[in-house]
Amino acid sequence: MLSSNTKIIRKKLPWQELDEKIVILSPVTRMSHELNETSSWIWKEIEQEIPFEKLLCQLIDNFEVDGQVAGQDLQDILRILHDKGLIEIND
Amino acid sequence: MDLSRVKNPQLCQKKIDLLAKIPTDLTFNYQLTLDYHGVTTTLNSSRESILKLVRQLVPPSWIANRPSDMKLELNVCSIKDFNIVNMDWENEESPECLTGELDNYEIAIQRDFAGKMMGNTIYAIINEDMADGFFNVLRWFMPRKLLNIKKTVLHSSCVVINDKASFFLGHSGYGKSTLTTLVDDKLVLGDDMNILYQHQDSYQSQGAALGGLYDNKSILDLSFPVGAFYWLCKSSENKVEKMGAAQAYRKFISSCANVFWNETDPQVASAMMSLSLDVVKRYPFYNLYFSLNKGFWKYVK
Numbered sequence: 001m002l003s004s005n006t007k008i009i010r011k012k013l014p015w016q017e018l019d020e021k022i023v024i025l026s027p028v029t030r031m032s033h034e035l036n037e038t039s040s041w042i043w044k045e046i047e048q049e050i051p052f053e054k055l056l057c058q059l060i061d062n063f064e065v066d067g068q069v070a071g072q073d074l075q076d077i078l079r080i081l082h083d084k085g086l087i088e089i090n091d
Numbered sequence: 092m093d094l095s096r097v098k099n100p101q102l103c104q105k106k107i108d109l110l111a112k113i114p115t116d117l118t119f120n121y122q123l124t125l126d127y128h129g130v131t132t133t134l135n136s137s138r139e140s141i142l143k144l145v146r147q148l149v150p151p152s153w154i155a156n157r158p159s160d161m162k163l164e165l166n167v168c169s170i171k172d173f174n175i176v177n178m179d180w181e182n183e184e185s186p187e188c189l190t191g192e193l194d195n196y197e198i199a200i201q202r203d204f205a206g207k208m209m210g211n212t213i214y215a216i217i218n219e220d221m222a223d224g225f226f227n228v229l230r231w232f233m234p235r236k237l238l239n240i241k242k243t244v245l246h247s248s249c250v251v252i253n254d255k256a257s258f259f260l261g262h263s264g265y266g267k268s269t270l271t272t273l274v275d276d277k278l279v280l281g282d283d284m285n286i287l288y289q290h291q292d293s294y295q296s297q298g299a300a301l302g303g304l305y306d307n308k309s310i311l312d313l314s315f316p317v318g319a320f321y322w323l324c325k326s327s328e329n330k331v332e333k334m335g336a337a338q339a340y341r342k343f344i345s346s347c348a349n350v351f352w353n354e355t356d357p358q359v360a361s362a363m364m365s366l367s368l369d370v371v372k373r374y375p376f377y378n379l380y381f382s383l384n385k386g387f388w389k390y391v392k
Contacts, residue, residue: 014364016364034341
C-alpha cells in the first residue's frame with residue numbers, strides 16, 4: 001500500500017515513444033518493455049520525483065476516472081513497473 | 092567474469108591467463124589489410140596460416156586498404172603458439188561468450204576463441220584450422236564497431252525477393268535457417284547474420300561475413316535495398332499480420348546482434364536506438380506465422 005507521500009520517480013533508462021506507446025530498454029535485464037497508454041502517461045509524469053497523491057490527482061484529472069478505482073489501478077501499475085526495475089518508489 | 096556459467100572454469104581461467112601474455116610473449120609479423128564492410132581492419136598475425144584462413148573467408152575485393160572513418164587493429168595468434176591442441180582448447184560444453192575485464196582490456200572467452208580489446212585494438216587467440224573461432228571473434232566486437240559507421244548486424248535470415256531484401260527475424264529455433272532451405276531459386280544473403288546500412292535515402296542489406304551457411308564469397312559482395320521485415324512465429328498455419336510500431340521497434344532492437352548496449356558506450360546505444368527508430372518508421376514489419384513449409388512465400392511481399 002503506497003502512502004500519499006510516497007515518492008515516485010522513473011529510473012534513467014533509454015526509452016522511445018512510438019504511436020503514443022513508450023518502449024523502455026532495461027540494460028540490467030537486457031529486456032525491452034512496451035507500456036500501454038496509461039502506463040506511458042505515468043512514465044512521462046514521473047520524470048521528476050512526484051508524491052503518489054499528486055500523481056493520482058493528475059491521473060484522475062487526465063483520464064476522468066473514479067478516484068477509488070484509479071488509486072488501486074495506479075498502485076498496481078507502479079508495483080509492476082517497480083518489479084520490472086523501471087522506477088523507484090521511496091517511502 | 093562469472094566462471095560458474097561454464098562447465099570447465101579451469102580452461103576458462105587458462106584462456107584468461109594466456110590473454111595476459113599477449114602481446115608481450117609473441118610477435119605478429121604477418122599482415123593483411125581488409126575493408127570489412129567499411130571498417131579498415133589491419134590484421135596482424137603470428138602465423139602465415141592465419142592469413143591464409145582469412146583469405147579463404149572473404150572476397151578478394153575486401154583485401155584492400157581503402158580510406159574509411161573506422162580503423163581497427165586486429166592481432167590474431169594461434170593456439171599452436173602456446174602448444175595447445177584443439178581438443179583441449181574447445182573442451183567446454185557451453186557455447187556462451189563470457190565477457191569481463193582484464194588490465195583495462197575488455198575480454199571475451201568462448202569455446203573457440205579468447206579475445207581482449209582496448210579501444211580499436213583487439214588481440215585474439217584462435218585455432219586457425221577452423222573458421223568458427225575467427226568468425227566468433229568478429230561476432231564479439233565487429234557489430235559494435237559497425238554501429239559507429241551506422242551499420243548494424245541483424246540476427247536474421249535475409250532473402251532477396253523481386254530485387255528487394257526481406258529480413259526474417261526471430262528467436263533461435265523459430266525457423267530462420269529452415270526458411271532458407273525452402274527458397275527454390277530465390278537468393279539467400281545469409282541465414283544467421285546480415286548487415287543493414289543506410290545508403291543515400293534508403294537502407295541496404297548485405298551478408299555479414301560473420302559465419303553461417305551462406306557466407307560464400309560471391310554473395311558477400313552483393314547488396315540489395317530493403318523491402319520488409321518479418322518476425323517469425325511458430326504456427327500450424329502460414330499467415331502474416333502487420334505489426335504496430337512499438338512492437339516492431341522492440342523486435343528490431345532485440346535482433347541487433349552482439350551490441351551489448353548494457354555494457355558499452357551510451358553513444359553506441361543511442362546510435363542503435365536512433366537507427367532502429369528510423370528503420371521502423373520507413374519499412375513495414377509483420378508477424379509471420381510460419382508452419383515450416385513453402386506455403387508462407389505467398390504472404391511475403
